[in-house]
Amino acid sequence: MEVGLFQQQSLKLSMSKELSQAISLLQYSSLDIASFIQEQAMQNPLIDFGDAPLVTSRPSVYKQNANDDKDLLNSIASKQETLTEHLLGQIVFLELTTKEHDIICYMIENLDEHGYLKEDLMLVAQACSCNLEEVEMVLNSLQQLDPIGVGARNLQECLLIQLEQSGQLSDELEIILTEYFQEFAYKKWSKISKECSISLEQVQKYHDQIKRLNPRPGLLYATQAERFIIPDYIIKKEGDELVAYVNEELDFRLSVNDAYRQSLMLQDNHAVKPYLQEKYREFQWILKGLQTRKQTLNAIVHGLLEKQQRFFQHGPSFLQPLTMKELADYINVHESTVSRATTHKYIQTPFGTFSMKSFFTASLKLGTTEETSVMTVKELIKQLVEKEDKKKPLSDQQLTNQLLTEHDVKISRRTVAKYREQLNIASSNQRKVYV
Template sequence: MNLRTGLWQQQTLKMTMTQELSQAIALLQYSSLELASFLESKALENPLIKLETDNIKSFNPQFDYVKSKRSGSEKDQKAWIEQIGEHVMSLQDFLLSQINYTSLESHEIEVIKILIKHIDENGYLSEDLEEIRKKYPFSPEELEVGLLSIQEEVEPAGIGARDLKECLYLQLLRLEKPNELAETLVREHFELFAEKRWKKISKLTGFDLKDIQSAFDLVLTLNPKPAAIFVSEKSAYIIPEVVIIPNGDEFSISIYDELIPRVSFNESYYKKFTAKQDSEVNRFLKEKQQDYQWIVRSLEQRKETLKNVSMKIVQKQPDFFKKGPSFLKPMTMREVSEELEIHESTVSRAVRDKYIQTPFGTFELRSFFTSTIQTVTNDTASSKQVKDIIKALIEKENKQKPLSDQDLVYLIKEQDGLVISRRTVAKYRDQMSIPSSAKRKRYE
């Protein structure tokens, strides 16, 4: 073995990821809001980048963007949803307002106030009573009595529970028509009951399966998060980046970029400091000018790529845009990338976290790419079509004798001519949050 050391020259070819290329890739996959944030940060570090925000308009989800582009008569409605006045009472204020101060001693009121402070946004006690006792000068008995008072008297029912089991049980105790069976099942057989292992419960207790089923239906009407209605969060609206406008039998494509500030060159700043004839300043300005030019090119390329990918989707999915989502055909990112002569990863980044507004609603761009399912006639179907078929078959099944995954495989092949495996059915069923046949079975 030759273990000599030395220096040799060797020529190799390799690709390197420059900072500009890395940023261009990141910029392509940004959504409109992410891109606007990126440009704002760039403007802070580059004085030659000037952002113009006069074009930015708030997107109104009740406003028909297509009509506005045609008529141009609609004006921007600033923050329309935020203009709606509302007064939201906090959970703690609501719970405290129910305390009957006249019937309680001062120390009892203090205990209840402290316990209410430890109730989380879902209505559960966030800490054990023992942990609370270590922080405050209350006895275990006082804390137990205070918590019991909250659980029995305060609305909504279930507030102050220490876990899901207790939350559901407290709500059952407050029902106008008590159900002793449901109370017993939740109190004594909660895990088996929740897992729908009802035959085992029936064997242990002697309860009839139909009665257990009815008790389960009742429990499903209860609220596992009784305080969730008090959680105040601003609604998050989906803003489409691409808008499809019907034009007879054809469609035109518009890129919605009115949330992105316009980028322009700060000519006055550049001329002011160039005139000083300082080599360091000139080198700095040259770097920032190149940075500006790169951003402008990248923005144009991003818009062009997004438009080309969207156009290709419309070309390959005409039935979807004319007839509706049920006519979605199988299509892969590789097909689109090959036809556009770009890399598959470029397509993936272009559609990431972006939405398209169509005559049938707003959809995620990524949802148009589905896997291919073979049919008995050598045609193809999309995975979405198969999921819709599975969902329809399960909705129509006999709930006393639900269809197994193998039954679904047979029916899909016989009725629709699609060839899929049992494992594929199970995977699609899980993706749609549909339980197995054993857990769908009803006994009444």
């Protein structure tokens, strides 16, 4: 398969004075760059920018994102209701005294991102100059609001609130969640079955029921910036060619505001010329910094296309061992430049969107002399768990044995356990199902 190359003047970047000045821009995400440019334009009257993205006049396989009609800045700036706003909009329908209104507003303002009230109720009472009984009564009112489960003080209470309000809380399930919550969560179900005279199959059904609840109700009102990742580059397969598209929706065409400069030049003021010279130097620094940033990122993505070609062709399990130093040497920049430039940057691929840093991974020795990446081994573990018999899940030792016999990957059981935990895969005991 061929790889579509960039339109580029040179990949040989050096630590020039301009690059040294612009290095701070490398770590900025696309949104940070947009904010930076707008801020600079407000401070520098010579800077003018249009809405059109920067594009070269010559054709290139390294293309602009096809979704040109989407105004990303407008969508990000658009107003989205927060959890606080959603709750404050509901309390107007509650019959509350002035003091109770102040208490519930205080609670709402102190909910965490999950919708939980982590502050001790006694501290709430002190802050609101009231007694504990009043706080508990107002908390009960808060917990009746939408989304169901908001105002809970922990996961256990959040689940109980949702079950009770939806009419799903049986006496049996309430006992399990209040008296055996840890055993239930960590699948130590034999004790529950024995002491509560409940079959393991019934406990499994309760577990499946709980899994359908929302453990973090507040996340429904997370901000758009928190919920969505904006890719800087889009990699696609077109025929036998890998094509890299530039997502330039946040890139602006910068130019000098000649009309403003000419009007200042006509003024009879000796301080104007030095002022214009300083602002023009600032403009040149910004322009050069952005150009260097783009050139560096293009070089990095070009290098990733070459070094991780199998990943882009076949998926994450084919990620090759690659360090930042190896890529830095390949494109002739310093390793720290690659580290800075890949911070807060994302690449959209046919297999999902990945951070640029995820394409760098250490190597592991196979049973032979070959090497494989840590991500590849994690993907193999994930696949083995997905295919296992859920009634007889694979232990870490069994996973270790299958990695060796089926994939020629020789690693320790402890390493398998570490990778499994990093993948948020539960232990074999916790993965076991009974029905």
